[in-house]
Amino acid sequence: MEGVVKGDNVSVTCKICKRNFHGSHSRVKAHFLKLKGYGVIACPKVTSEQQSEMLELLESCQQQLSNRAPRKVPLPPSSSLTGSGSSYFPLEERDSATKKRRGVSPQLTKAFKIEERQQCDAEVARMFYTSGLPFNLAKNPHYQNSYSRASQILGYVSPGYNQLRTTLLDNERHHIERMLQPIKKTWRETGVSLCSDGWTDDQRRPLINMMDACSNGAIMLKAINCEGQYKDKFEVSRLLLESINEISSDNVVQVVTDNAPVCSAAGAIVESTHPHIF
Ligand SMILES: [Zn+2]
The missing domain is CATH 3.30.420 (Nucleotidyltransferase; domain 5)
Known part of the structure; x- marks a missing residue:
């Protein structure tokens, strides 16, 4: 009935029973489908025919959404799993040469977390490929530094979309401006x-x-x-x-x-x- 009240919450009037309530789409859904636990009364006038029609609509929407969602493509398997050898550790190369490429010993794989490392590499590579990042980024010293810093902090979560384009950007800009002040003073x-x-x-x-x-x-x-x-x-x-x-x-x-x-x-x-x- 009105514009946005607070967040997603709007004022709603049911066309079928003329009842008023506040809420988002989930309350509207609960009202029509007579779902409990949404803090809204079930619609007393909705017919079972209308209800099944709405259910069908809902299911087809959910189907469309899941079709549109990006598919999960698994990372390439670690080379220690496929047995093709790895260039991570010279030690391992020596080992696999003597073992005639029968793969790395399980203890070694575990001790050096070879599989985890290779999966992590694949994930980083996937980030480059799916965002079209230039390979030159790998030569940026901040690229290497950011990963070595992150690996020192257990449970570190990298900054999100909004933080990057607001707070962090502002901080960096003000910082650079401050650093340029000594030069500007000599102008x-x-x-x-x-x-x-x-x-x-x-x-x-x-x-x-x-x-x-x-x-x-x-x-x-x-x-x-x-x-x-x-x-x-x-x-x-x-x-x-x-x-x-x-x-x-x-x-x-x-x-x-x-x-x-x-x-x-x-x-x-x-x-x-x-x-x-x-
Ligand atoms: Zn109603």
């Missing part, structure tokens, strides 16, 4: 060169990046997505002037771009706005 003294270039990322989006360079280090200020915008001299100079204002124009000594005609023209506009900037 006044050393002066800043604003460097800008246009490029296309691997998703073919036209980007313009802005970097601040001074003798104490370079900082990536931002990358601007120019998709669907025509990059004429006015647009490019607008972006440059915006960045100059963020740095504070007094600190900027020069702007460095490539020699595309649109950049030269934009440079002339910047020079006429701020005569001290080269």
Whole structure:
């Protein structure tokens, strides 16, 4: 009858018996199907014909949902189970060579948790394949560090979707900003060169990046997505002037771009706005 009251709970009026109650779909279901333990009275006017019709609907919905759910694909079996040998431990290779590849001794397998390790490897690999993660991620030092840290904490649960895109992201951003402060404090003294270039990322989006360079280090200020915008001299100079204002124009000594005609023209506009900037 009304909008959302609290969470999933809404105000409901039964079309059959005209009774009012609050709740989510589970209470509606319990009311019609006369289920107990849902804190709602059973519908006194629903006919057994209507009831079986609703049951059928419910079952076909549940069937559809389970059909749509991702199927569980088992991980590839450990090589110690298939007997094809493993490259985890040189010790084991030596062993299996002497045993003419009759597989690793059960004690060894157990002691080094070889099966568990291989299943864990397979799970990590599956994560890469099912999310299209670039294999380069394996070269990221934080990739290895995160797993070695996690293995030190019993029962550790990795951060979820929301934590990654809110709290953790904010924390990281504020932390980086704080770390850049010492460099930014020297701008006044050393002066800043604003460097800008246009490029296309691997998703073919036209980007313009802005970097601040001074003798104490370079900082990536931002990358601007120019998709669907025509990059004429006015647009490019607008972006440059915006960045100059963020740095504070007094600190900027020069702007460095490539020699595309649109950049030269934009440079002339910047020079006429701020005569001290080269
Ligand atoms: Zn009813």
